[in-house]
Amino acid sequence: MTTTSTSERREVTAIAGGVGEPVLRPDGGAKVDGSFEFSSDRSVDGELWAVTVRSPHPRARILNVDVSAAVALPGVAAVITADDVPGVNGFGLIASDQPVFAVDEVRFVGEPVAAVAATDAETCARAAELVVVTYEVLEPLLDAERAIDGTFEPIHPDGNLIRHQRIVRGDSDFVGEVIVEGTYEIGMQDQAFLGLEAAVAVPDADGAGVELLVATQWLHEDRRQIATCLGVDEERVKLTLGGVGGAFGGREDISLQVHVSLLALVTGRPVRAAYSRSESFIGHVHRHPAAIWMRHHADRDGTLRKVEARFVLDGGAYASTSSAVLINAVTHAQGPYRCENAVVDGYAVRTNHLPCGAMRGFGVVQACFAHERQMDRLAAACDMDPVDLRLLNAMETGDHLITGQRVENVAPVARCIRETMALPLPEPETEDHVLSLPGGAGLTADGSVVRGVGMAVSIKNLMYSEGFDDYSTARCVVRDGRVALKFATAEVGQGFVTIAMQIARTELGLADVDFESIDTAVGSAGSTSASRQTWMSGGAVVEACRGVVGQILDQVATDRELDRDGLRIEGEWVTADGVPVVMVAEAVAGHLFEFTAEYHHPETTELDEYGQGDCHTAFAFTAHRAVVDVDPDLGLLRVVQIATAQDVGRALNPLSVVGQIEGGVAQGLGLAVMEEIIQTNGVIRNASFTDYLIPTIADMPPVVISLVEEPDPRAPLGAKGVGEPPCISVTPAIVAAVDDALRKAGRRVSPLTRVPIRPQDIALAGEGSTATVGS
Amino acid sequence: MPVLIPENLAELREAACSHDPVLLAGGTDLMVALNHRSQRIESDLTVVSLAQVPELRSWSHDPTSGELTIGSGITWSQLERAPFDALAPALAQAARTVGSPQIRNAGTIGGNIATASPAGDGLPVLLALDATVDSVGSDGERSTPLSELLTGTKRTSLAPGEVIVAVRFKVDDGWQGYAKIGVRNAMVISVAGVALVLDGTARRARIALGSVGPTVLLAGEASAFLTSEFDWDAWTCSEATIATVAEMAAEESRPIDDHRSTAEYRRHGVRVLTSRLLKRGRERR
CATH class of the missing domain: 3.30.465.10 (Uridine Diphospho-n-acetylenolpyruvylglucosamine Reductase; domain 3)
Structure with a gap:
């Protein structure tokens, strides 16, 4: 950039494309026109393909693995098993309890037993069929309660109970004037990201290390686990982020990373692997299915006094993040409401089901469904409007959680509720289009459709908890008037690179921002999860840019003999005591500035045996209202509209926030009405998009949105994370709307207690009492 | 290859x-x-x-x-x-x-x-025709x-x-209709489907069912009963006939429990859809 004169227009205005603007994402166009390179598109000269051989049994003893026929197949370069893992044959985000390849025993359908590298995918598939594994089938543990009561033999050396946490606060003997109680069930949801798992591993020339291009959520954590399994120093494993097509928690755990890296080292050739959709369903962790009992105590006027709860989360065969998911669930049991007394027990257990771990909402989705259904019951028991009940109990800054932690963040719960309820209700349908009725294209609906309205509210923690320092690193370089940002923050489609670009423009007053490769050549950025990257990596980018700003201002002070203390960057100008002096672009010409920053959030603590402690970093709040049309006779429904007001702190990119909200609503809607992995005797029955249903455009309603912007002084730039909150309370809001519709239809059915709602839960619940056919 | x-x-x-x-x-x-x-x-x-x-x-x-x-x-x-x-x-x-x-x-x-899937969407209609x-x-x-x-x-x-x-x-100028239950409002495998053809020329009714048996099924008894009870001149039938035909069609279904639904719900779905289709057909909607 050349700057000839800065004396003409000395007007300080905000830089274009900075913080607060609806800047378009740089990857958007390529994703729309199909030219974006996802990790599955990456090809390397001389590459082999890899495929995984998996267990068909939920639990079985491995008696023998015979790879000889597979090895003999022309085109096969290598077949590896547990015997070929040079380092630790175990990985995991919290405990390393999951083998790279099963040894002695398989614990879920789909557990890797061997992997094959061959010249092409078809040869791989044939070779995989030639790997002969002799199993002795064992009785699987499928009942989570039996993992708790100790009546089933340990299915893993670490035992069947992954974690138990109790929370006791206040008067545990307190008995309220009004008591409501219920048991709730949440099905197993899949992240259903569109870009399937894929990676390419290239061995180093000396054969002692590997470079991996992979679609993941946290490069440095992947590196730690891969290096441990390979038995090499972390420096010998270099990771670069491949194009990621969504994640939602499903890429936090290791899937194919170690397999392809190991095959690359064994064969000395690049190795590429890509999961199919059906393999993806068994190749990554899922949202924990949960059984939750809750009993709420309140005064007659609706004041919430005590929450009792028991959570059982089925973690499946391996621990993954189950213990952290459990802590999130139990510590959010009260919801966004004041409550001084609590007795809560939570169990995360091991079974021979598919492993569960991180998914958007991370334990809070399950807790929120239960506490919001309880609030609806409590409203009915107190003869109150559900909105008024929630407003009466709404948490504020300074209130305490049942863990004793004080909520220090901005907490506009009542405002979120009021703004949500003030959003316009849907206009009556102007045309009688079939897709606007429950049942949609199936043309099932006749005149008996009933409309219901429901609402729900959530509290969600942001960042990691329990003493974990999930810091983030960013480097800012200014050279020749251009900004170059370097970080290892996984861009999984959430739009962090856009936010980083906006931050750099605003902080530095320079328009041109470039990104260096997202890889492990810079410090960790932590995981793209827990709604944390705008706060954490955004905070790191802010600090890196401010470090460079300091250097620029030092330079200007020296060059122009100005008082350093009065210098600032405003808009695209360096100002002295508010008076424009020189454009930043001119001031930096010919100079090189560089600053690397690490951003850490305030320390948190672990919970004690009574579940007390300041374990969470920060909180965000959201309210949802759902309008749903229900066909009571068939149990089919259509969500007509979702309204939501979300506590975002400050919208750094309003367009991006709206995108997160609409996507989160779709995911929460999916859990409410259709998304569930079905397992029968430990075998997944719907590992495809034919039978694992996610919402289509015909199921997704308009979302009307109010952004509640109260900048949080504890957050960099005042902005809270916005990734998870949109998908949490939308689910119970939809279920409440269905209940409302059924009440209006005169169906005397008890409240719905399970998601996803199945048509028979509605259509057959009142059968024999009030159901009429074909009305 | x-x-x-x-x-x-x-x-x-x-x-x-x-x-x-x-x-x-x-x-x-x-x-x-x-x-x-x-x-x-x-x-x-x-x-x-x-x-x-x-x-x-x-x-x-x-x-x-x-x-x-x-x-x-x-x-x-x-x-x-x-x-x-x-x-x-x-x-x-x-x-x-x-x-x-x-x-x-x-x-x-x-x-x-x-x-020849029992869930093939065209098949109940072709069978009813x-x-x-x-x-x-x-x-x-x-x-x-x-x-x-x-x-x-x-x-x-x-x-x-x-x-x-x-x-x-x-095809004639009678009435024909198809309705299908899926757990999503589009792009979904049928949980239960019903086709009804009221052939005004042959004065014959045929009801066929999808996803509720090993193949698509002709509800023969329900079809025969409707054929005899339908007032072909006035083009109508009674509420009682509708209820009976719907019940007969449900009884003739042979559904199973699987990962997509339950036998009980599928049978219920056949009953409701048959009733609704017959009401549409009666009014030529």
Whole structure:
């Protein structure tokens, strides 16, 4: 950039494309026109393909693995098993309890037993069929309660109970004037990201290390686990982020990373692997299915006094993040409401089901469904409007959680509720289009459709908890008037690179921002999860840019003999005591500035045996209202509209926030009405998009949105994370709307207690009492 | 793996009869089977593409006899639009429930018959229309009632190399309709489907059921009862008749529990859909 004169227009205005603007994402166009390179598109000269051989049994003893026929197949370069893992044959985000390849025993359908590298995918598939594994089938543990009561033999050396946490606060003997109680069930949801798992591993020339291009959520954590399994120093494993097509928690755990890296080292050739959709369903962790009992105590006027709860989360065969998911669930049991007394027990257990771990909402989705259904019951028991009940109990800054932690963040719960309820209700349908009725294209609906309205509210923690320092690193370089940002923050489609670009423009007053490769050549950025990257990596980018700003201002002070203390960057100008002096672009010409920053959030603590402690970093709040049309006779429904007001702190990119909200609503809607992995005797029955249903455009309603912007002084730039909150309370809001519709239809059915709602839960619940056919 | 692309019916017969080929029409079933490896790709396997055979892509309507002949290569996208939406509205409605627009552009009515899934969306309508399937094979041409062609779950009486050329049925100015329950509002496999045809010329009612048995089912007793109880002159029937027919159709269904639904709900769905279709048919809605 050349700057000839800065004396003409000395007007300080905000830089274009900075913080607060609806800047378009740089990857958007390529994703729309199909030219974006996802990790599955990456090809390397001389590459082999890899495929995984998996267990068909939920639990079985491995008696023998015979790879000889597979090895003999022309085109096969290598077949590896547990015997070929040079380092630790175990990985995991919290405990390393999951083998790279099963040894002695398989614990879920789909557990890797061997992997094959061959010249092409078809040869791989044939070779995989030639790997002969002799199993002795064992009785699987499928009942989570039996993992708790100790009546089933340990299915893993670490035992069947992954974690138990109790929370006791206040008067545990307190008995309220009004008591409501219920048991709730949440099905197993899949992240259903569109870009399937894929990676390419290239061995180093000396054969002692590997470079991996992979679609993941946290490069440095992947590196730690891969290096441990390979038995090499972390420096010998270099990771670069491949194009990621969504994640939602499903890429936090290791899937194919170690397999392809190991095959690359064994064969000395690049190795590429890509999961199919059906393999993806068994190749990554899922949202924990949960059984939750809750009993709420309140005064007659609706004041919430005590929450009792028991959570059982089925973690499946391996621990993954189950213990952290459990802590999130139990510590959010009260919801966004004041409550001084609590007795809560939570169990995360091991079974021979598919492993569960991180998914958007991370334990809070399950807790929120239960506490919001309880609030609806409590409203009915107190003869109150559900909105008024929630407003009466709404948490504020300074209130305490049942863990004793004080909520220090901005907490506009009542405002979120009021703004949500003030959003316009849907206009009556102007045309009688079939897709606007429950049942949609199936043309099932006749005149008996009933409309219901429901609402729900959530509290969600942001960042990691329990003493974990999930810091983030960013480097800012200014050279020749251009900004170059370097970080290892996984861009999984959430739009962090856009936010980083906006931050750099605003902080530095320079328009041109470039990104260096997202890889492990810079410090960790932590995981793209827990709604944390705008706060954490955004905070790191802010600090890196401010470090460079300091250097620029030092330079200007020296060059122009100005008082350093009065210098600032405003808009695209360096100002002295508010008076424009020189454009930043001119001031930096010919100079090189560089600053690397690490951003850490305030320390948190672990919970004690009574579940007390300041374990969470920060909180965000959201309210949802759902309008749903229900066909009571068939149990089919259509969500007509979702309204939501979300506590975002400050919208750094309003367009991006709206995108997160609409996507989160779709995911929460999916859990409410259709998304569930079905397992029968430990075998997944719907590992495809034919039978694992996610919402289509015909199921997704308009979302009307109010952004509640109260900048949080504890957050960099005042902005809270916005990734998870949109998908949490939308689910119970939809279920409440269905209940409302059924009440209006005169169906005397008890409240719905399970998601996803199945048509028979509605259509057959009142059968024999009030159901009429074909009305 | 050779792929043959015949360009007329004679070439197709030659190609299909001289090998034991896999037939490729729209590929919406076959390609899924290949990708899931339920259909093996062996080097000696021959694929015969039906895409370039114009005879399979033609249709005709004889206004005198009322017979509509639809080539097996006619796609769902064609069937959901004119002239089929007016000539065979229930088939057009079934077409609208198939997959996504992309799937409907590729998938064909012939493929739906040959795959013979109990959840095939076109099949209850064709069964209710008492359709006949024309085919060619090594033994020459034959015409077979659809009800005889479908022998089991994904099984037909088609011989190896036998190709469906067309499907035929009579249409009149009576009423026909199709409704399908899925757990999503579009692009979903049927949990239960019902087709009702009220043939004003033959004064005959036929009800066929999808996804509630090993094959699509003709609800024979319900059809016969409705045929006798329907007032064909006044074009109406009583509420009691509707309730009875719906109950009979539900009783004739043979549903199972699986990952998509339960037998109890499917039976309930047949009852509700039969009732609703009959009310629509009574009012010619």
